[in-house]
Amino acid sequence: xxxxxxxxxxxxxxxxxxxxxxxxxxxxxxxxxxxxxxxxxxxxxxxxxxxxxxxxxxxxxxxxxxxxxxxxxxxxxxxxxxxxxxxxxxxxxxxxxxxxxxxxxxxxxxxxxxxxxxxxxxxxxxxxxxxxxxxxxxxxxxxxxxxxxxxxxxxxxxxxxxxxxxxxxxxxxxxxxxxxxxxxxxxxxxxxxxxxxxxxxxxxxxxxxxxxxxxxxxxxxxxxxxxxxxxxxxxxxxxxxxxxxxxxxxxxxxxxxxxxxxxxxxxxxxxxxxxxxxxxxxxxxxxxxxxxxxxxxxxxxxxxxxxxxxxxxxxxxxxxxxxxxxxxxxxxxxxxxxxxxxxxxxxxxxxxxxxxxxxxxxxxxxxxxxxxxxxxxxxxxxxxxxxxxxxxxxxxxxxxxxxxxxxxxxxxxxxxxxxxxxxxxxxxxxxxxxxxxxxxxxxxxxxxxxxxxxxxxxxxxxxxxxxxxxxxxxxxxxxxxxxxxxxxxxxxxxxxxxxxxxxxx
Numbered sequence: 001x002x003x004x005x006x007x008x009x010x011x012x013x014x015x016x017x018x019x020x021x022x023x024x025x026x027x028x029x030x031x032x033x034x035x036x037x038x039x040x041x042x043x044x045x046x047x048x049x050x051x052x053x054x055x056x057x058x059x060x061x062x063x064x065x066x067x068x069x070x071x072x073x074x075x076x077x078x079x080x081x082x083x084x085x086x087x088x089x090x091x092x093x094x095x096x097x098x099x100x101x102x103x104x105x106x107x108x109x110x111x112x113x114x115x116x117x118x119x120x121x122x123x124x125x126x127x128x129x130x131x132x133x134x135x136x137x138x139x140x141x142x143x144x145x146x147x148x149x150x151x152x153x154x155x156x157x158x159x160x161x162x163x164x165x166x167x168x169x170x171x172x173x174x175x176x177x178x179x180x181x182x183x184x185x186x187x188x189x190x191x192x193x194x195x196x197x198x199x200x201x202x203x204x205x206x207x208x209x210x211x212x213x214x215x216x217x218x219x220x221x222x223x224x225x226x227x228x229x230x231x232x233x234x235x236x237x238x239x240x241x242x243x244x245x246x247x248x249x250x251x252x253x254x255x256x257x258x259x260x261x262x263x264x265x266x267x268x269x270x271x272x273x274x275x276x277x278x279x280x281x282x283x284x285x286x287x288x289x290x291x292x293x294x295x296x297x298x299x300x301x302x303x304x305x306x307x308x309x310x311x312x313x314x315x316x317x318x319x320x321x322x323x324x325x326x327x328x329x330x331x332x333x334x335x336x337x338x339x340x341x342x343x344x345x346x347x348x349x350x351x352x353x354x355x356x357x358x359x360x361x362x363x364x365x366x367x368x369x370x371x372x373x374x375x376x377x378x379x380x381x382x383x384x385x386x387x388x389x390x391x392x393x394x395x396x397x398x399x400x401x402x403x404x405x406x407x408x409x410x411x412x413x414x415x416x417x418x419x420x421x422x423x424x425x426x427x428x429x430x431x432x433x434x435x436x437x438x439x440x441x442x443x444x445x446x447x448x449x450x451x452x453x454x455x456x457x458x459x460x461x462x463x464x465x466x467x468x469x470x471x472x473x474x475x476x477x478x479x480x481x482x483x484x485x486x487x488x489x490x491x492x493x494x495x496x497x498x499x500x501x502x503x504x505x
Contacts, residue, residue: 058203061203061260062205062217062219062260064262065205065258065260065261065262066205066207066217068262069190069205069207069256069258069262069264070159070207070215071134071158071159071160071187071188072133072134072159072187072188072189072190072256073131073132073133073134073159073190073207073208073215073255073256074131074132074133074134074141074156074157074158074159075129075130075131075132075156075157075208075209075212075214076129076130076131076132076141076143076147076148076154076155076156076166076180076254077127077128077129077154077155077156077157078127078128078129078130078147078148078151078153078154079125079126079127079151079152079153079154079155080125080126080127080150080151080152081125081152081153082124082125128147129209129212129251130143130144130147130148130208130209130251130252130253130254130255131143131147131207131208131209131251131252131253131254131255131268132147132156132180132254132255133190133207133254133255133256133264133267134187134188134189134190135189135190135192135264135294136187136189136298137185137186137187137188137189138184138185138187139164139181139182139183139184139185139187140169140179140180140181140298141156141166141179141180141181141182142177142178142179142254142267142290142294143177143178143179143180143253143254143267144176144177144178144253144254144267144269145171145172145173145175145176145177145178146176146253147178147253147254148168148171148178148180149171149173149178151168153165154166154167154168154180156180156182157214158184158187159214159215162184164182164183164184165182166180166181166182167180167181168180169181169297169298169301170297170298170300170301170302170303171297172293172297172303173232173233173237174232174233174236174237174238174303175232175233175237175238175285175289175290175293175303176232176233176237176269176285177267177285177290177293177294177297178254178297179294179297179298190256190258190263190264191262191263191264192263192264192287192290192291193259193261193263193264193265193287194263194265194287194288195242195265195266195286195287195288195289196286196288198222198225198242198259198265199222200221200222200223200224200225201221201222202221202222202259202260203219203220203221203259203260204219204220204221204222204244204246204257204258204259204260204265204266205217205218205219205246205257205258205260206218206219206220206244206246206247206248206252206255206256206257206258206268206282206284207255207256207257207258208248208251208252208253208254208255208256208268209251209252209255210247210248210249210250210251210252211249211250211251212251213251216252218246218247218248219246220244220245220246220247221244221245221246222242222243222244223243223244223245223281224242224243225242225243225286226240226241226362226363226365226366227239227240227241227242227243227283228240228241228365229241229270229272229283231270232269238289238368238369238372239365240285240286240288240289240365240366240369241269241270241283241284241285241286242257242265242266242283242284242285242286243281243282243283244257244266244282244283244284245280245281245282246282247278247282248268248270248271248278248282248283248284249271249277249278250276250277252268252282253268253269253270254267254268254269255267255268256268257284263287264287265284265286265287266284266285266286266287266290267284267285267287267290268282268283268284269283269284269285270282270283271283289369289373292373292375293373296375304375304376304399304400305371305372305373305375305376305399305400306371306372306373306374306375306376306378306380306397306398306399306400307340307341307371307376307397307398307399307400307401307404308340308341308342308347308371308395308397308398309336309337309340309341309342309343309398309404309407310333310334310335310336310337310340310342310347311333311334311335311336311408312331312332312333312334312364312367312368313332313334313364314328314332314363314364315328315330315332315352316332319332319350319352323352323385323388328363329354329360329361329362329363330352330353330354330361330363330385331352331353331361331363331364331366331367331368332350332351332352332364333347333348333349333350333351333352333353334349335349336348336349337407337408340398340404340407341395341396341397341398342395344395344396345382345393345394345395345396346391346393346395347382347384347393347395348386350386350387351384351385351386351391352384352385352386353367353382353383353384354383354384354385354390355382355383356370356371356380356381356382356383357380357381358381371397372400374397375397376397376398376399376400377396377397377399378396378397379394379395379396379397380394380395380397381393381394382394382395401476401480402414402415402472402476403473403476403477403479403480406471406472406473406476407473413444413472414472414475414476416441416455416472416475416476416479417453417454417455417504418446418447418453419443419445419446419447419453419455419457420443420444420445420446421441421442421443421444421461421472421475422441422442422444423440423441423442423470423471423472424437424438424439424440424441424442424460424470425438425439426438428442434460434494437460437462437494439462439468439470440460440461440462440468440469440470440494441460441461441469441470441471441472441475442458442459442460443455443456443457443458443459443460443461444457445457454502454504455493455502456495458495458496459493459494459495460493460494461475461491461492461493462492462493462494462499463491463492464478464479464489464490464491464492465478465481465482465489465490466490466492479504482504488503488504488505489503489504490502490503490504491503491504
């Protein structure tokens with residue numbers, strides 16, 4: 001019955017409140033002339049008026065937040081100039097490659113100087129529009145990396161129509177974030193809120209430039225938290241998305257997701273859609289994940305992350321059953337790297353990390369994000385469940401570098417000086433026709449671009465700083481050490497039938 005009166009109250013609210021309260025007597029149907037029926041109608045009218053006030057309050061909140069944030073929301077116009085993708089010619093990019101190696105590249109369809117083999121192509125000029133939010137009044141803007149990636153020119157348009165050329169201060173593909181800078185002062189900067197405090201069901205507004213329609217505002221709620229979709233950084237990035245049903249469309253990327261206090265709690269990033277348009281599921285990078293990345297980029301132009309040196313996973317079923325764990329919260333330590341911070345701090349395979357610096361751990365993904373956000377050299381306090389007992393540990397983190405990560409997969413290919421290198425084993429050496437050598441790193445592909453690599457496709461890196469290298473980790477470690485000591489990196493390279501010394505300043 002209550003649902004019926006609520007429905008009727010919307011239609012009768014104005015009539016009843018206006019008439020009953022001014023003393024006008026309504027002519028009621030025979031069955032509704034009793035005092036009880038009259039009282040019910042009055043109660044319904046009062047409820048309708050209360051509901052209307054609630055709706056008006058919500059509308060006022062939306063309007064106030066929109067007006068307050070509008071000066072902080074910008075459009076970002078990106079342009080990539082036309083350029084050749086690769087040169088043509090009958091050699092398919094294999095000129096200078098020893099004959100015994102050409103079959104290897106041809107079999108894999110690789111153009112060692114620019115991608116897959118094929119004829120000469122011209123990439124046309126490309127442009128696109130995204131969104132951003134001003135986070136400092138001296139011109140710093142937070143947006144998505146994919147909005148600005150590969151841009152030759154960036155133009156930022158403010159809410160008042162002014163346009164400024166922007167420079168990229170720094171980007172972080174592993175979180176899909178970027179910071180831009182425009183030469184302007186006394187701007188209206190948004191306030192970053194606490195994304196951990198927001199709850200499922202809370203109202204939020206998504207702001208930006210969907211389909212190039214600047215200063216668009218949509219409303220919705222937080223549909224879920226802590227979503228990991230595997231869409232950032234080639235699937236290996238840091239994700240902890242807020243999910244919302246506020247309409248997010250192409251062009252919204254980089255714009256703010258705002259709570260009703262006018263605080264930015266997320267950066268709109270992606271949608272889940274079969275059509276490419278809004279389907280009610282959008283994802284935003286939470287402010288708690290964005291803040292340390294943004295601050296690091298502004299301070300140093302790049303992001304430095306903490307490194308633990310442990311392989312993580314969800315808690316296996318058999319472990320949960322053995323320990324009689326009713327809740328599967330925590331990060332399971334599957335293995336630790338010898339000599340790395342985890343091992344040095346006493347962490348062991350089979351441990352379950354339950355908290356870090358007093359903060360409870362939900363799962364391995366959250367734990368990984370928290371470790372990375374601490375920064376190298378940070379000391380972290382961990383509460384660990386080991387064989388059913390609680391153990392307290394303090395671990396000093398290292399730095400997350402390519403060399404550190406390569407330790408997890410020593411036999412895998414990797415990137416070094418804009419070149420793809422692959423460990424050379426006896427089988428591959430025999431296939432390539434090499435004699436007297438069965439270890440080292442084969443350069444299989446060299447990227448084209450302004451930063452030319454000193455290496456060539458077909459090179460075999462035998463040693464670095466006079467020491468043999470056979471894994472990507474060893475090579476990257478040698479480079480890191482040379483950089484720290486501020487000395488040149490000396491590579492011994494087999495090029496064709498001769499050994500050469502390649503010096504990297």
